[in-house]
Amino acid sequence: xxxxxxxxxxxxxxxxxxxxxxxxxxxxxxDSGVFVVSLVSSPGAGKTAFLxxxxxxxxxxxxxxxxxxxLATENDAERxxxxxxxxxxxxxxxxxHLEAAMVEKALGDWDxxxxxxxxxxxxxxxxCPSSYDLGENLRMVLISVTEGEDKPLKYPTIFNSSDxxxxxxMDLAEAVEFDFATxxxxxxxxxxxxxxxxxxxxxxxxxxxxxxxxxxxxKEFRESRVATVDRAG
Amino acid sequence: xxxxxxxxxxxxxAEEEAERLGGKVEAVHLKLGALSGVVKDxxxxxxxxxxxxxxxxxxxxxxxxxxxxxxxxxxxxxxTLATIQHFCCPDCATPTSEIVxxxxxxxxxxxxxxx
Numbered sequence: 027x028x029x030x031x032x033x034x035x036x037x038x039x040x041x042x043x044x045x046x047x048x049x050x051x052x053x054x055x056x057d058s059g060v061f062v063v064s065l066v067s068s069p070g071a072g073k074t075a076f077l078x079x080x081x082x083x084x085x086x087x088x089x090x091x092x093x094x095x096x097l098a099t100e101n102d103a104e105r106x107x108x109x110x111x112x113x114x115x116x117x118x119x120x121x122x123h124l125e126a127a128m129v130e131k132a133l134g135d136w137d138x139x140x141x142x143x144x145x146x147x148x149x150x151x152x153x154c155p156s157s158y159d160l161g162e163n164l165r166m167v168l169i170s171v172t173e174g175e176d177k178p179l180k181y182p183t184i185f186n187s188s189d190x191x192x193x194x195x196m197d198l199a200e201a202v203e204f205d206f207a208t209x210x211x212x213x214x215x216x217x218x219x220x221x222x223x224x225x226x227x228x229x230x231x232x233x234x235x236x237x238x239x240x241x242x243x244x245k246e247f248r249e250s251r252v253a254t255v256d257r258a259g
Numbered sequence: 260x261x262x263x264x265x266x267x268x269x270x271x272x273a274e275e276e277a278e279r280l281g282g283k284v285e286a287v288h289l290k291l292g293a294l295s296g297v298v299k300d301x302x303x304x305x306x307x308x309x310x311x312x313x314x315x316x317x318x319x320x321x322x323x324x325x326x327x328x329x330x331x332x333x334x335x336x337x338x339t340l341a342t343i344q345h346f347c348c349p350d351c352a353t354p355t356s357e358i359v360x361x362x363x364x365x366x367x368x369x370x371x372x373x374x
Contacts, residue, residue, distance in 0.1 A: 031285045031372040036276055040268045040289075040364040123261055154261035156296035157364070182343045183296045186356075215345050218354030 044158055047126035051133075051161025056251055058138035061244045062146060064160055066184055067168035068177070069150030072194040074102045075227040076168065077147055081109035083237055088142040088244075093132050095124045095149045102147065123154035126161055142244060152181040163247060170195040171204035175212060182216040189220075192236070196226040265297055265364060266305035270315050272366055277314065282371035286319040292361040293327050293343050319370075327361030 039045065055062045065073050077092065084090050091112040094102045103115040116124065116132045129146060138144065146162060148155045167188035169177050172195060178185045185191065191213050193206070206224070213220055223239065225232035269287060277284045291297060299322055306320045327340040331348035337359050338348050347354045 031370040032282075033288075034276070034280055034369050034371055036272075036366050036369055038272055038276075038366045040265055040272065040366060043268070121261075121264075153296065157261060157265075179344045183294050186294060186343070186346070186358075187296075214354065215347075216343070218346050218356050 041157065041159075044126050047130055048159035048161040051126055051130060052163070055138065055144070055161060055163065058141070059248060059251065060138045060141045060144050061164070061240075061247050062144045062160075062162045063164045063166055063240075064146040064148055064162040065166050065168060066148045066152070066155045066188065067150060067170075067194075068152045068173065071150070071168045071170040071173065072227060073147055073150065073168055074105050076192070076194055076225065077145055078106055078109050079227040079230070079233060080145070080237075080240075081106065081111045083233060084143060084240070085109065085111050087241075089140060090143045090145070091141050092145045092147065093129060094147040095128070097122075097149060106147075118149055122149055122151050123158055124148050124160060125158050129160050143240070152177070152184045156184040156187045164189045164243065166190050166192055168192050168194050169209065171199045172202050175205050175208040178209070178212040178216050185213060185216045185220070188217070190239075191217075191220055191222045193222065193224040194227065196224050196231050197229045260301060260305075262297055262301040263305040263308065266302060266309035269306065269320075269366060270309045270313055273315055273318075273369055274313060276369055277371065280369075280371055282373060284315050284318050284369050285372045286321055286370035287315075287366060288321045288323065288368040288370075290323050290325050290363050290365045290367050292325045292363040293340075294358070294361040295364045297364055299324070323367075325361055325363055328359040329355045330357040330359055331355055332357070 067073050081090055092106050093114050093116055094106060095116045095118050096102045097118055100115050103113050106113045114132050116128050146160055165188040167185055213222055223236050225236055273284050273287050310316045310318055327343055328337050331338050331353055333351050333353045334348060346356060
């Protein structure tokens with residue numbers, strides 16, 4: 027005799043394990059007062075160059091460090107170390123994205139109170155990282171002027187899951203007839219109200235207002251923390 | 260291609276539940292949001308691979324597609340988006356980022372047969 031299978035309700039988030047770790051990380055970042063920015067983009071959009079420039083400029087006024095995810099090499103970590111700020115490498119092997127547990131493991135018992143900003147450079151990929159919360163306070167998606175203006179429409183999920191967009195390689199904009207109005211329209215279509223900043227890591231164009239934005243965001247983050255603690259107390 | 264990691268998570272989750280409930284999993288019912296970042300066809304292929312050598316081998320993955328719903332602050336209503344390329348109210352065209360549903364990757368039910 028064969029019994030018909032019974033249907034049992036479960037209701038479990040498949041990424042719950044990741045979300046639990048991400049939540050704990052966010053708590054830890056908040057308690058330590060460190061503002062965590064993650065960077066996502068396609069391979070070759072200029073994440074590492076942009077980060078190297080960011081770290082070099084930001085370290086004049088802030089305490090900064092980086093976790094960098096890379097498939098197999100340590101090249102990115104070596105490049106970022108030139109900024110003379112602490113860098114830890116996460117070799118992801120064949121994994122195409124970072125997960126919260128990998129961030130947690132790479133951090134170990136690092137005392138994050140010694141930092142103002144922690145950057146997390148994800149693996150170059152516009153698909154997979156979108157599903158994984160890393161506990162970051164701000165997710166930044168990069169798009170270079172050489173990539174084509176329709177990227178946001180092709181990868182709406184990663185743009186939608188990000189908080190700000192940075193257009194890189196602005197020094198090449200004219201040569202490739204980059205159409206900012208179209209990119210702007212496409213980004214706003216998949217993520218209405220998203221802040222967009224244009225930079226060149228090579229010439230430094232746009233870096234000052236980008237750094238101002240980071241500074242203001244850190245201030246806001248710390249003030250809201252104080253307000254939360256006050257309310258709790 | 261992170262669908263394999265997702266599929267392995269699903270299989271492990273179902274195995275745990277099956278052990279608790281007693282019985283063999285014949286099908287896993289999954290809700291998959293349009294903004295989950297998961298490609299359904301890749302997930303089906305990965306699921307089969309992830310099931311191999313486990314007690315879920317031969318089981319079926321049943322996927323319910325969940326469209327994105329947003330809240331329109333002008334209409335004061337929840338609206339369903341026709342495409343994830345345009346985040347605006349389908350009725351009044353007001354842009355909106357307030358997502359109500361569409362990100363889920365959720366196991367909602369298991370079909371359990373006798374062993």
